[in-house]
Amino acid sequence: xxxxxxxxxxxxxxxxxxxxxxxxxxxxxxxxxxxxxxxxxxxxxxxxxxxxxxxxxxxxxxxxxxxxxxxxxxxxxxxxxxxxxxxxxxxxxxxxxxxxxxxxxxxxxxxxxxxxxxxxxxxxxxxxxxxxxxxxxxxxxxxxxxxxxxxxxxxxxxxxxxxxxxxxxxxxxxxxxxxxxxxxxxxxxxxxxxxxxxxxxxxxxxxxxxxxxxxxxxxxxxxxxxxxxxxxxx
Amino acid sequence: xxxxxxxxxxxxxxxxxxxxxxxxxxxxxxxxxxxxxxxxxxxxxxxxxxxxxxxxxxxxxxxxxxxxxxxxxxxxxxxxxxxxxxxxxxxxxxxxxxxxxxxxxxxxxxxxxxxxxxxxxxxxxxxxxxxxxxxxxxxxxxxxxxxxxxxxxxxxxxxxxxxxxxxxxxxxxxxxxxxxxxxxxxxxxxxxxxxxxxxxxxxxxxxxxxxxxxxxxxxxxxxxxxxxxxxxxx
DNA sequence: TAAAAAATGTGATAATTATCACTTATGCTT
DNA sequence: AAGCATAAGTGATAATTATCACATTTTTTA
Numbered sequence: 409x410x411x412x413x414x415x416x417x418x419x420x421x422x423x424x425x426x427x428x429x430x431x432x433x434x435x436x437x438x439x440x441x442x443x444x445x446x447x448x449x450x451x452x453x454x455x456x457x458x459x460x461x462x463x464x465x466x467x468x469x470x471x472x473x474x475x476x477x478x479x480x481x482x483x484x485x486x487x488x489x490x491x492x493x494x495x496x497x498x499x500x501x502x503x504x505x506x507x508x509x510x511x512x513x514x515x516x517x518x519x520x521x522x523x524x525x526x527x528x529x530x531x532x533x534x535x536x537x538x539x540x541x542x543x544x545x546x547x548x549x550x551x552x553x554x555x556x557x558x559x560x561x562x563x564x565x566x567x568x569x570x571x572x573x574x575x576x577x578x579x580x581x582x583x584x585x586x587x588x589x590x591x592x593x594x595x596x597x598x599x600x601x602x603x604x605x606x607x608x609x610x611x612x613x614x615x616x617x618x619x620x621x622x623x624x625x626x627x628x629x630x631x632x633x634x635x636x637x638x639x640x641x642x
Numbered sequence: 643x644x645x646x647x648x649x650x651x652x653x654x655x656x657x658x659x660x661x662x663x664x665x666x667x668x669x670x671x672x673x674x675x676x677x678x679x680x681x682x683x684x685x686x687x688x689x690x691x692x693x694x695x696x697x698x699x700x701x702x703x704x705x706x707x708x709x710x711x712x713x714x715x716x717x718x719x720x721x722x723x724x725x726x727x728x729x730x731x732x733x734x735x736x737x738x739x740x741x742x743x744x745x746x747x748x749x750x751x752x753x754x755x756x757x758x759x760x761x762x763x764x765x766x767x768x769x770x771x772x773x774x775x776x777x778x779x780x781x782x783x784x785x786x787x788x789x790x791x792x793x794x795x796x797x798x799x800x801x802x803x804x805x806x807x808x809x810x811x812x813x814x815x816x817x818x819x820x821x822x823x824x825x826x827x828x829x830x831x832x833x834x835x836x837x838x839x840x841x842x843x844x845x846x847x848x849x850x851x852x853x854x855x856x857x858x859x860x861x862x863x864x865x866x867x868x869x870x871x872x873x874x875x876x
Numbered sequence: 877t878a879a880a881a882a883a884t885g886t887g888a889t890a891a892t893t894a895t896c897a898c899t900t901a902t903g904c905t906t
Numbered sequence: 907a908a909g910c911a912t913a914a915g916t917g918a919t920a921a922t923t924a925t926c927a928c929a930t931t932t933t934t935t936a
Contacts, residue, residue, distance in 0.1 A: 476790060479876045484793045486786060497779050501772065507786065537771035538735070544778055545731050551785040552720060552741065556710060558792040559718045559836040561894080563923080594884060602793040604924055609885055626884070626932070642713050795924080797893080828914060838894055843915055860902065860914065 422519075424492045425466050427539040435533065442525045446518050450591075454495070454510040454518070461499035461506050462523045467491050470516030471577070471591060474508050475599075485600040487550060488513070488577050497544050500526065513591040558602050566601045567611050568641035571621070571631065588629040656753075658726045659700050661773040669767065676759045680752050684825075688744040688752070689729065695740050698760045699729040704750030705811070705825060708742050709833075719834040721784060722747070722811050731778050734760065747825040792836050800835045801845050802875035805855070805863065822863040 422428050422440045431439065445468070448454055454465065454472060467489055474487040474495070486508060489495070495510055503523060521529075530536050557569050571588065578588045592600070598608040612629075615621045620637055622630040631637060656662050656673045665673065679702070682688055688699065688706060701723055708721040708729070720742060723729070729744055737757060755763075764770050791803050805822065812822045826834070832842040846863075849855045854871055856864040865871060 476786070478790060479794050479796065479799055482793075484790060486789065497782050501775065501779075507783070534768040534771065537768065537775060541735065541771060541775055541778065544775065544782070548731055548778070548782060548785065549741070551782065551789065552710070554789055555720065555785065555792060556712060556718060558789060559716075559833075560713050561836075561922095562713065565713055593882095599793075602795075605884075606886080606925080607923060610923095613885080795892095827912095839914075840895080840916080841893060844893095847915080 424468060425494065425519075426492055427494070427536055427543060430535045430539050431533060435529075439521070439529060442529075443519045443521055446520060448512040448516040448518060450512055450514050452512045452516075454512060454516075455506055457506055457509050459506045460503060461496055462503055464500060464521040464523065464526045465495040465510075466519040466521070467493050468517040468519050471513045472510050472516060473513055473592070473596070474510050476508050483596070483599045484602070485596065486554070487547065490577065494543075497547065500540065501530075563601075563603055563607065564611060564614075564640055565642060566603070567608065567615070568637050570597065570601050571629065571637060572641055574629075575631070586631045586634065587624075588631065590627055590629060594626065658702060659728065659753075660726055661728065661770055661777060664769045664773050665767060669763075673755070673763060676763075677753045677755055680754055682746040682750040682752060684746055684748050684750075686746045686750075688746060688750075689740055691740055691743050693740045694737060695730055695734075696737055696757045698734060698755040698757065699744075700753040700755070701725050701727050701729075702751040702753050705747045706744050706750060707747055707826070707830070708744050710742050717830070717833045718836070719830065720788070721781065724811065728777075731781065734774065735764075797835075797837055797841065798845060798848075798874055799876060800837070801842065801849070802871050804831065804835050805865065805871060806875055808863075809865070820865045820868065821858075822865065824861055824863060828860065 422431075422436050422443065428436060428439060443466075448470075455461075457476065469491055471488060471490050472495075473485050474489060475483045475485045478484050489510075494500070496506065499506055500523075553569075553573070557566050560566055560569075574588050574590060575586065578590050580587050580589055590597070594608055594612075595605045598605045601608075612621070612623060615637075616623050618636070620631075620633045620640075622632055624630060656665075656670050656677065662670060662673060677700075682704075689695075691710065703725055705722060705724050706729075707719050708723060709717045709719045712718050723744075728734070730740065734757075787803075787807070791800050794800055794803075808822050808824060809820065812824050814821050814823055824831070828842055828846075829839045832839045835842075846855070846857060849871075850857050852870070854865075854867045854874070856866055858864060
């Protein structure tokens with residue numbers, strides 16, 4: 409089921425990937441030739457926990473969520489990944505079981521490289537390892553922030569932090585106002601910061617009453633008072 | 643204040659460090675020559691959040707905790723590090739501000755390499771980057787587990803998970819029984835999993851009443867029913 | 877476009893843990 | 907070894923959020 413991805417032609421694909429930014433032009437087009445492209449519909453599962461990772465998935469377009477299940481059976485989102493990001497960390501290097509699930513939050517174009525090809529690229533370009541380290545470091549920072557958020561008792565602060573982190577992920581400047589275009593359900597958001605759907609509903613309503621945000625339908629949030637939000641997040 | 647570390651002579655030091663395991667013998671002794679050694683007393687702070695990381699710290703002996711402060715001013719422990727572990731992730735590569743604090747949980751012998759020396763070693767041995775990736779991957783796994791624990795509502799399960807993870811860190815087999823020798827205070831343990839000291843006190847007492855563990859003073863816990871513990875942690 | 881399904885909002889209540897205040901135990905210092 | 911300082915245990919209460927049940931809105935689909 410490997411559809412050709414129409415929007416992703418020629419060398420475009422590999423140049424988007426930061427870990428390949430160390431490569432020369434010709435190596436880059438070599439990599440591009442090895443890439444297979446595939447699309448995923450919104451809501452489609454890209455990989456499951458327990459799958460053997462024998463491929464490198466790079467996002468060419470769209471956003472995905474990486475999550476595990478908690479003991480209570482709820483999803484715990486670990487990362488939101490976008491264009492240029494790849495799935496996995498050491499699963500890039502070792503063929504081992506994936507420790508998470510990945511699901512498309514919107515329609516996604518994915519570039520896929522076999523592990524064998526990737527290993528060869530890595531072997532002839534060891535400096536890529538340093539690039540990977542940088543990306544992996546970013547992930548560690550994200551995880552540490554998530555931990556700090558989860559260990560913060562004040563739920564309003566957690567939600568404020570969540571919204572602020574969403575600015576980078578889902579923010580769009582529309583007619584001089586900051587709007588979030590969130591492909592996550594309320595339940596997703598709740599699971600992300602470890603509260604129930606009902607609680608996040610109530611707290612978002614509160615933030616709206618306080619004039620800090622404005623809720624537009626279920627997928628859009630206008631940030632009316634960014635300073636207020638930052639103050640809450642501390 | 644750089645004391646010579648008596649217990650750590652010759653090439654012993656560098657061989658303990660997994661990231662240098664890719665090196666040949668002669669390179670290893672080169673590294674060893676560049677290392678400066680220092681001791682830290684129990685409770686001593688090794689580095690602060692905000693410090694500029696211009697050194698690579700490798701633990702030769704002892705255990706340390708890596709932590710940040712939550713918004714409520716409590717410590718959030720991110721890792722417990724032991725012999726062979728090093729401090730920092732990308733701070734190994736870039737000279738940037740440390741994002742955490744490190745404190746000695748017991749008397750610690752530390753091997754210190756300047757960033758300049760480390761960079762040179764890395765440059766002439768790029769395969770070390772892969773070794774670092776492996777270690778960093780382990781850290782990601784630890785963080786992901788911590789996140790899973792923090793997002794689990796059932797506090798008994800969190801505590802059970804904590805105790806199980808302590809087996810690897812602090813477990814000693816003593817006369818065919820499994821004992822934990824924990825250099826953390828109750829408050830540390832509480833902060834680690836995001837509850838209060840009082841709550842962890844009560845829950846540990848409960849586990850003792852149920853015959854799953856036995857509390858011996860404040861620093862030792864005997865695990866009497868490991869299956870029961872694993873069942874609680876699920 | 878209507879109907880059905882899914883997601884979200886909301887009130888009442890229950891359950892849990894944080895807080896506070898204090899007692900007791902532990903461990904360190906001299 | 908005694909005394910002191912720190913850490914840990916415990917009870918009562920307050921605060922918060924999860925749960926549950928159901929209304930309402932939004933989205934999907936036929």
